[in-house]
Amino acid sequence: MLGHGVGLRLAHYDRALAGDVGQQVDWVEAISENFFGSGGGPPGGRPRAVLERVRQDIPVVLHGVSLGPGSVDPPAAEYLQTLRAVCDWIEPAWVSDHLCWGRSGGHNSHDLLPLPYTEEALAVAVRHIEVAQQALGRQLVVENVSSYVSFTASAMSEWEFLSEVARRADCLILLDLNNIIVSANNHGFAPADYLEGIDPARVRQFHLANHTDAGTHRFDDHKGPVPDAVWTLYEDALSRFGPVSSLVEWDQDVPDFETLVAQRNEAERRANRIGATQRGPA
Amino acid sequence: MSPPLSLRELQALFWEAVRHPIGIDAFLDEASEAQRAAFETELEQTAAFSRRQRMTVYAESYFWRLFDVLSDQYRVVTWLSGKTRFHNLVTDFVWEQPSASANVRRFGAGFAAYIAQHAIADEVTGLAALAGVERCIVDALDAPNVTTVGADALTHQPPEAWPTMRLVAPPWVRLLRTPRSYPRLDDARRRGEDPPAALASPGVHHVLIARAGNEVFHRSVAPAEARALRAMLDGASFEQICAAAAAPDPIDAGADAPSPAAVVGWLRGWLESELICAVRSDR
Numbered sequence: 317m318l319g320h321g322v323g324l325r326l327a328h329y330d331r332a333l334a335g336d337v338g339q340q341v342d343w344v345e346a347i348s349e350n351f352f353g354s355g356g357g358p359p360g361g362r363p364r365a366v367l368e369r370v371r372q373d374i375p376v377v378l379h380g381v382s383l384g385p386g387s388v389d390p391p392a393a394e395y396l397q398t399l400r401a402v403c404d405w406i407e408p409a410w411v412s413d414h415l416c417w418g419r420s421g422g423h424n425s426h427d428l429l430p431l432p433y434t435e436e437a438l439a440v441a442v443r444h445i446e447v448a449q450q451a452l453g454r455q456l457v458v459e460n461v462s463s464y465v466s467f468t469a470s471a472m473s474e475w476e477f478l479s480e481v482a483r484r485a486d487c488l489i490l491l492d493l494n495n496i497i498v499s500a501n502n503h504g505f506a507p508a509d510y511l512e513g514i515d516p517a518r519v520r521q522f523h524l525a526n527h528t529d530a531g532t533h534r535f536d537d538h539k540g541p542v543p544d545a546v547w548t549l550y551e552d553a554l555s556r557f558g559p560v561s562s563l564v565e566w567d568q569d570v571p572d573f574e575t576l577v578a579q580r581n582e583a584e585r586r587a588n589r590i591g592a593t594q595r596g597p598a
Numbered sequence: 599m600s601p602p603l604s605l606r607e608l609q610a611l612f613w614e615a616v617r618h619p620i621g622i623d624a625f626l627d628e629a630s631e632a633q634r635a636a637f638e639t640e641l642e643q644t645a646a647f648s649r650r651q652r653m654t655v656y657a658e659s660y661f662w663r664l665f666d667v668l669s670d671q672y673r674v675v676t677w678l679s680g681k682t683r684f685h686n687l688v689t690d691f692v693w694e695q696p697s698a699s700a701n702v703r704r705f706g707a708g709f710a711a712y713i714a715q716h717a718i719a720d721e722v723t724g725l726a727a728l729a730g731v732e733r734c735i736v737d738a739l740d741a742p743n744v745t746t747v748g749a750d751a752l753t754h755q756p757p758e759a760w761p762t763m764r765l766v767a768p769p770w771v772r773l774l775r776t777p778r779s780y781p782r783l784d785d786a787r788r789r790g791e792d793p794p795a796a797l798a799s800p801g802v803h804h805v806l807i808a809r810a811g812n813e814v815f816h817r818s819v820a821p822a823e824a825r826a827l828r829a830m831l832d833g834a835s836f837e838q839i840c841a842a843a844a845a846p847d848p849i850d851a852g853a854d855a856p857s858p859a860a861v862v863g864w865l866r867g868w869l870e871s872e873l874i875c876a877v878r879s880d881r
Contacts (some may be wrong), residue, residue, distance in 0.1 A: 320846045348703045359740035361770075362812040382700035396701045420613035423696040426705070428661055429612060436605045463613075464655040466642045469602050502647070532647045533655065 318343040318375050318409055318561040320584040322577065324366075326370070327570040332366045339393075340372025340577045343409065345563050346370075348380040348399055356361040357392065357401040367406055370408035375409040377521075378402065385444035385458070387433040396451035403452060410498030410520060412490045413448075415441060415478055433477040443510035445485040457489035457520045458482065462498040462527070462536035474499065475513035478512060482518045489514060491557075492523035493549045494542070494565075498534040507549050516557045524583055539568035540580055547586065554590045562587065603636055611636055618658045619693040620651050637793065640879065664692050668706050672732045674715070676778065677787045678722050683801035687718050709733065723800055731780045734807040736813045738770035746872040752865065759879045761837035765868075767828050772807045773819065773827050779803040781818045802849055810872040821847050822856045823864050829876035830868075 317340025353359035416428040431437045526540040564579040669676045695696035697705045708738040714779030804824035809878035829842035844855040
């Protein structure tokens with residue numbers, strides 16, 4: 317377990333370059349594609365300097381948003397080659413992305429689009445995660461997404477789908493607890509059922525974040541501090557899964573670094589209270 | 599009743615719906631009977647949150663994410679265009695040139711070329727050229743690192759090597775010609791001024807985009823220095839660079855040729871601004 321970290325965002329690059337970040341958090345998560353250089357490898361300039369400076373002090377996890385393993389077309393070879401080059405450069409503790417789709421006809425939506433929970437979608441996602449794991453030479457960690465649409469064709473629950481993908485592809489799971497709350501509200505299931513349906517041995521990481529109540533639905537915007545409902549589910553998850561690395565995401569109206577670190581500290585405090593504090597190899 | 603859609607068909611329907619430039623309702627108005635039927639039968643809904651509302655969440659996220667990327671990368675273009683015109687421009691661009699890159703930062707790579715053939719180019723003087731400057735600024739940010747050279751690299755050259763030596767620029771250095779001064783417009787934007795009215799007659803301005811110590815910067819360049827710098831970027835020898843600087847100014851024929859001291863001053867500035875990464879001698 318890496319401990320408790322935060323998502324590294326542009327607003328905190330100056331702090332990162334000054335060497336402050338590694339003093340205050342156990343690890344950071346960097347968006348993989350933000351560190352794709354124009355030449356098909358790592359970037360130059362400030363992004364390179366920032367990530368190298370942080371990596372001197374603490375572990376970095378690469379968190380992708382464009383793999384889209386559920387897209388019917390396979391991940392582009394160029395994409396995987398670039399991600400591999402970035403991995404070889406920064407040596408992340410692990411690499412994660414989302415269980416969703418995002419490409420169609422050679423175009424990228426830059427969104428995390430929902431899948432029907434069918435055998436066909438399962439087979440596609442498993443095949444593409446295997447392709448990615450082969451290209452990267454490592455296990456992937458896949459994350460559940462927030463969703464607003466579900467499909468009549470679905471033949472299983474989201475957690476059954478996620479678990480089966482992880483089992484068949486032999487990958488690990490990043491449980492986004494905020495996304496569970498958002499999707500539970502939007503589709504009418506119980507968050508506790510979700511946790512119950514996940515194999516503890518597969519869970520590598522938690523995400524903690526906020527969302528907005530839009531009236532008709534909950535919207536996953538990572539704006540503001542982690543809400544009570546997510547903290548409560550985090551404690552339930554710690555009780556069920558034991559010590560798991562946590563990470564706070566805050567992407568809209570990004571606060572100063574101290575405010576973000578306070579959220580990270582709260583995650584650590586709650587983990588300590590529950591006794592889920594064991595450190596060691598991931 | 600139609601058979602359920604394959605995953606490919608379902609994703610194609612979803613994609614066509616969320617990328618429609620007017621929204622989900624307009625998509626359904628224009629959709630085929632089969633598409634409308636599939637939309638109804640494939641997507642779940644609840645009394646409080648209809649399938650149209652659910653898909654609208656994705657349609658809006660798709661558009662506004664790309665809008666935000668462009669407005670962040672093309673700040674002078676956004677400011678000069680004005681709110682409504684920029685919104686319409688982005689709507690057209692997102693519809694006609696959906697992203698081909700996995701990296702959303704590269705989505706706007708073709709924006710300047712797109713503007714050049716869009717109706718807005720006739721309404722806002724020099725908009726495509728200014729967009730080209732902003733693209734170079736974005737690209738310079740993470741262009742591959744190379745080590746730049748200091749004054750030693752030149753002082754070590756024997757006098758007889760100077761005429762034929764060539765100065766090599768790092769990959770992030772760009773010199774662009776624009777009909778309006780980008781630095782002046784950017785300053786006005788930063789000061790919160792209203793955008794200026796359209797120009798009756800465009801001028802000729804030169805703007806340098808470069809990176810020093812990981813910070814990207816831009817500055818106006820006077821015509822004589824611009825001729826010299828452009829010659830350097832084109833791979834000319836130092837003798838040819840000096841000749842380019844001394845050539846008559848096509849805009850201001852009466853302008854004096856730069857003095858040797860001025861050329862030395864430029865060279866010093868180019869070194870300090872990290873515009874040179876190698877000195878090659880033809881000997």
